[in-house]
Amino acid sequence: xxxxxxxxxxxxxxxxxxxxxxxxxxxxxxxxxxxxxxxxxxxxxxxxxxxxxxxxxxxxxxxxxxxxxxxxxxxxxxxxxxxxxxxxxxxxxxxxxxxxxxxxxxxxxxxxxxxxxxxxxxxxxxxxxxxxxxxxxxxxxxxxxxxxxxxxxxxxxxxxxxxxxxxxxxxxxxxxxxxxxxxxxxxxxxxxxxxxxxxxxxxxxxxxxxxxxxxxxxxxxxxxx
Numbered sequence: 243x244x245x246x247x248x249x250x251x252x253x254x255x256x257x258x259x260x261x262x263x264x265x266x267x268x269x270x271x272x273x274x275x276x277x278x279x280x281x282x283x284x285x286x287x288x289x290x291x292x293x294x295x296x297x298x299x300x301x302x303x304x305x306x307x308x309x310x311x312x313x314x315x316x317x318x319x320x321x322x323x324x325x326x327x328x329x330x331x332x333x334x335x336x337x338x339x340x341x342x343x344x345x346x347x348x349x350x351x352x353x354x355x356x357x358x359x360x361x362x363x364x365x366x367x368x369x370x371x372x373x374x375x376x377x378x379x380x381x382x383x384x385x386x387x388x389x390x391x392x393x394x395x396x397x398x399x400x401x402x403x404x405x406x407x408x409x410x411x412x413x414x415x416x417x418x419x420x421x422x423x424x425x426x427x428x429x430x431x432x433x434x435x436x437x438x439x440x441x442x443x444x445x446x447x448x449x450x451x452x453x454x455x456x457x458x459x460x461x462x463x464x465x466x467x
Contacts, residue, residue, distance in 0.1 A: 255269055255273065257269040257272075261296075261299065262296045262299075263296050263299030263300050263303065263304075264299075266278060266296070266300065266304075267300070267303060267304055267305060267306075270304070270305070270306045271305060271306075275306055276306065276307070277306060277307050277308075277309055277452070278300060278304060278306055278307070278308045278309065279308075279309045279311075280296070280297050280300065280308065280309070280310055280311075281310070281311050281313075281315070293310075293444070297310065300434070301434055301435075301436040301453060302434065302435055302436060303433060303434065304433070304434045304453075304455065305432050305433055305434075305455060306455065307340075307434075307452050307453060307454050307455065307458065308434060308452070308453045309420075309450055309451070309452045309453075310444075310450060310451050310452075310453070311450045312447065312448065312449070312450070315450060317417060317418060319418055320418065321348065321350060321418050321419070321420055322350075322351075322416045322417070322418030322419060323350060323351045323352075323353060323416050323418070323419045323420075324341060324344060324345045324348075324350045324351070324352050324353070324419070324420050324422060325352075325353040325354075325355050325419060325420070325421045325422070326338055326341035326352065326353070326354050326355065326396075326421075326422045326423075327355050327356070327357065327421060327422070327423045327424075327440075327443065328354055328355070328356055328375070328376060328424075329356070329424070329439065336424060336454075336456070336457065336458065337422060337423065337424030337454050338354070340422065340454050340458060341422045344422070345396075351396075351397070352396035352397070353396060353397045353398075353399060354376050354396050354397065354398050354399070355376075355399050355400070355401055355413065356372040356373075356375060356376050356399075356400050356401070357372075357400075357401045357402075357403075357406055357409040357410065357439075357443070358371075358372045358400060358401070358402045358409060359402075359403060359404065359405050359406045359408070359409060360402055360403065360404060361403075361404035361405055361408075369400050369402055372400045373398070373400050376398045376400065377398060399413070401413045405442075406439060406442040406443060406446075407442055407443075407445055407446035408446075410443050410446040410447055411446050415448050415449050416449075417449075419449045420449060420450050420451070420452060421443075421447060421449055421450070421451045421452070422451070422452045422454060423440050423443065423451060423452070423453055423454070424453075424454050424456070425437070425453065425454065425455055425456045426438075426440070426456075427456075429455065429456040430456070431456055431457045432455055432456065432457055432458065433455050433456060434453050434454075434455045434456075435456070436453060440453070
């Protein structure tokens with residue numbers, strides 16, 4: 243608590259459980275947390291993610307969004323942009339709705355991104371498919387948050403590379419940026435499951451990432467997200 247600046251309201255809480263991850267999830271539910279924030283493993287490369295056992299468990303079971311920071315991340319300035327990664331499977335509208343709510347609440351520029359790996363054996367998707375998908379998701383979401391879309395005017399970007407990791411690396415990332423991504427279709431309702439593509443994104447990502455549970459309900463104005 244001594245490390246918390248005086249102008250940041252904070253409380254300390256001790257939670258017992260069978261494991262660290264179980265205790266963190268229980269505390270988040272008990273306290274009505276909007277977000278669980280964890281760091282990378284101390285053994286990771288600087289400004290790259292290395293997922294320890296606790297983080298791995300949270301990324302496959304948490305019932306609230308989990309924010310991860312890469313090793314060595316120490317930025318204290320305000321967030322500058324929110325990027326939302328959208329896949330082509332069912333559920334893209336759900337994570338977009340959460341991203342819209344966060345961007346609007348915090349007055350952040352919003353960027354919608356789809357990643358396409360063009361190397362041999364990577365994917366059958368094309369840049370045109372990804373572009374059409376992003377445009378379609380944005381248009382379909384007008385019924386959910388038309389005022390937010392009109393106000394935010396999100397950028398639509400397709401990132402390409404030989405691999406997913408290469409596509410992530412080729413994108414322009416701001417120092418104060420956050421990436422938001424949804425859970426795998428394998429996730430239980432109201433729970434997180436980090437899929438294979440998200441894991442690959444994590445390996446190359448230079449900025450913090452927020453993983454949103456499947457079927458997550460948009461928090462109200464009092465929530466921390």
